[in-house]
Amino acid sequence: MWLSNLTVRNCRIIKEATLSLSPDINFIYGSNGSGKSSLLEAISILSIGRSFRTSRIAEVIRYEEEALLSTSIVSSEHFDNKRVGIEKSTSKTLIRVNKQNIQSQSELSKILPISIIHPLSHELITGGSLKRRRFIDWLAFYKYPEFHHQWKLYQTLLKQRNAALKDPKLYYAIEHLTYELCKLQKPIHTYRQQALEKLKQTIEESIPSFLIEQSPQLTLKTGLPNDIGLDTDSLVSYYNNKLGYEKIRGRTLQGVHCSDIVINLNGMPAVSSASRGQSKLLSLLLHIAQNITITQQGIIAIDDLAAEIDASNYKKLIDFIPSLNRQVIITSTHKPAVLPNNPAYSMFHVEHGEVTVE
Ligand SMILES: Nc1ncnc2c1ncn2[C@@H]1O[C@H](COP(=O)(O)OP(=O)(O)O)[C@@H](O)[C@H]1O
């Protein structure tokens, strides 16, 4: 599966750009501020409905324009070409697949499993637990259709329970909401756990040891104390014991919404012991492993690759990328000196938001 004809309109510095992308490797180079990240933001919006740099769409829409547009033809060996597109203004979103309006972004995400690696991706290692939950949830979303439904329901119940904990007039609703929330803890944790096992298997089988000198140890924490069983009855009595405290704090303090993945390198937590370079490389490899685990047919985009890793790993990665058998899009500030042996790549140059093919 690959993006074959990407059109971007009114996305930051890009007024209009069309790229006939290669199904293999694509290099996009241009000086700082030329519009490379903007192009990847347009791809990100197509896949997940938001930029990887900001959740505020107003920042991404080109100054003085109403809406941005990102469309592409999605080609695959397994289905006929699909034309997909998203138009976003500050007040509305229009999503289309083959000229049909689509209501939910997740339908478009399913068609476009794109992993974008960018200069802040190393926060997967060094940042807060939210990034790691999103990372594993993204995997579970693709692997287990039921997970998405349960996760959305959990978010709704959590909001309602938090509102009830804050307001004595709503205390009557807590018992029911607690019960419903407890029922979802185990399935959500189990799907995440299964997704993590699949990721670990990919790391072992598909990420060569010359790239990952120290294999990370990944452990999923539930978001609840270790000694609490995840069956509904045990959880309900645990929550009931904590209820007084939760009312004071006005929110649900524990549960799978607080879950985390502990990432260790050589038995030490990477969050505190990995160097910046190690974190960047590890995050890059975890995102690649994530994409491989999701599908044989994914797309990987790497923003400013040369800034992510040192020269020797850069060369190793470029040699490794063709074996991924998927579309890869790489941006850099300079025309890449190291190119893959496989000649099936395309080269684009961006300058002041204008894209030319070389
Ligand atoms: N909403 C916007 N409208 C128009 N231009 C913008 C907007 N937001 C940022 N820019 C400009 O876009 C450029 C950023 O492009 P970017 O894609 O980040 O460049 P690169 O990744 O090539 O360094 C900057 O010159 C910035 O001033």
Ligand SMILES: [Mg+2]
């Ligand atoms: Mg950039």
